[in-house]
Amino acid sequence: MKKTFELIAPCHFGMEAVLKREITDLGYDIASVEDGRVTFIGDDEAICRSNVFLRTAERVLLKVGSFSAETFEELFQGTRAICWEEYIPQDGKFWVAKASSIKSKLFSPSDIQSIMKKAMVERLKGAYGVEWFPESGSSYPLRVFLHKDQVTVGIDTTGDSLHKRGYRTLTSKAPITETLAAALILLTPWNKDRILVDPFCGSGTFLIEAAMMAANMAPGMNRSFLAEEWKNLIPRKCWYETMDEASDLMDTNVKVDIQGYDIDGEIVKAARANAESAGVDHMIHFQQRPLTALSHPKKYGFIITNPPYGERIEEKKNLPELYRQIGERYKALDAWSLYMITAYEEAEKYMGRKADKNRKIYNGMMKTYFYQFMGPKPPRRKAGDSVEE
The missing domain is CATH 3.30.2130.30 (VC0802-like)
Structure with a gap:
């Protein structure tokens, strides 16, 4: 036994x-x-x-x-x-x-x-x-x-923290950890049939984690664990069988609409390299693009993002205009939802609307807020309908 x-x-x-x-x-x-x-x-x-x-x-x-x-x-x-x-x-x-x-x-x-x-x-x-x-x-x-x-x-049993999936070699200024990004996505109703856009994609973490979920890709597939050496407690066979199970469940041919933008071309390159390292680069469309160009013709999409929140004093003066633009671009999208983590306490004021839900989250030692602006649910599709959302 x-x-x-x-x-x-x-x-x-x-x-x-x-x-x-x-x-x-x-x-x-x-x-x-x-x-x-x-x-x-x-x-x-x-x-x-x-x-x-x-x-x-x-x-x-x-x-x-x-x-x-x-x-x-x-x-x-x-x-x-x-x-x-x-x-x-x-x-x-x-x-x-x-x-x-x-x-x-x-x-x-x-x-x-x-x-x-x-x-x-x-x-x-x-x-x-x-x-x-x-x-x-x-x-x-x-x-x-x-x-x-x-x-x-x-x-x-783990060794290096589980947020170290092994794919993120290049990071942007204020990266969000892989585990927190995954948890925030799982707090939303997003699924692989819905559009996902991150207009401040940084290292690409939200998008890569979402693509891995869509492909049913286990986050620990490409790394090792401390307990692999514990032959007195865990037979090697256990690890091989677990990795086989992870491989069998994965489907990287799944069709998704996941897009990431950043104003900085070098950051976009880094995000693309991270996605390639994770094996999901073919599932994500990255592009150098400013926030002001954020638009999408389809309905019922999701924005999940970690925008700048002025860690440095000189950046703080730009925040009212930045969050005003986020509110403006979001308003122009048809029936979309927006989920945003930020430490900026006046985000709602400048966006021009109150979030439907707001959750306080500590990102390391920093107090942040997960603002949730919920769009309407898409109508239920009849069998045989094509995916328009």
């Missing part, structure tokens, strides 16, 4: 419901949903599949224990009580890569890290009957969360 684990998937704050839906769609049961993370139940295959298929998770952690600790002695004893020998082989390399503490009596990350490492060494010394560990084998880095004196301990 396969061993089951608790797996923790951290995500952007506010995107927990999107990630929960993704995990459920993969076929796994949700154990809990907290701020910035979703915990679910799965086996060794789930570790492979969640790393390869989840679009909105930042990483996947294998939960190994939780306990309460108000003192460093309690932290030491709680860590030592975990059966580390079930996860870390004798030659394994292990350390606490990250510790975060919220509303807890223990708050120094460096002290938490060193005390937990000592406790792990003590436990493994007894388990393996040795005094010294070569740490020459595979890596088992820990991530630890303390919240209200409750310690949650997970081993990172």
Whole structure:
């Protein structure tokens, strides 16, 4: 019988419901949903599949224990009580890569890290009957969360964050991460049958993520993961089967209308190169074009975009005119929807209309708003009708 684990998937704050839906769609049961993370139940295959298929998770952690600790002695004893020998082989390399503490009596990350490492060494010394560990084998880095004196301990299965899909080698000034871009698209009703335009395409992230969704392309197909080396926990066969599943599901011949514009020709070149690296360049039409030239003859399209919001003081003076133009060009489109993430708090004022919905989202440490201007739904097509939208 396969061993089951608790797996923790951290995500952007506010995107927990999107990630929960993704995990459920993969076929796994949700154990809990907290701020910035979703915990679910799965086996060794789930570790492979969640790393390869989840679009909105930042990483996947294998939960190994939780306990309460108000003192460093309690932290030491709680860590030592975990059966580390079930996860870390004798030659394994292990350390606490990250510790975060919220509303807890223990708050120094460096002290938490060193005390937990000592406790792990003590436990493994007894388990393996040795005094010294070569740490020459595979890596088992820990991530630890303390919240209200409750310690949650997970081993990172991912390595580089899942937003590093492997396609984005060139970035624009204010790039949005791949995982956040995917989560924002999944918050909209856009699907592959609808037009999608990004008039501030930058690195092309929104468009590339949308094209990958349309082609049913797994976001982790073109990268490696830390847990691929964990032969003691996950058979190599699991990874091969997951990659085969991802290949079988993919359809890059799907017909879409996805367009990206930017006023800067070099940025457009970079976006095109990123799309080529992702294997979706044939699905996206990139063009150097100013915002003032934004138009489309068809109805019921979508704009999903991350416009400039004046990170530098000298750029701020241009924002009222820029957002006035966004409002003007959007108004000229027939029955379209506009979804826009920006840190500019006066966006609605200069666009000349209030958003139907507005969601506060932290992009890193920056407070941003996801403004949602919803156009009408297209009429339902009868069987045999051609796609006009």
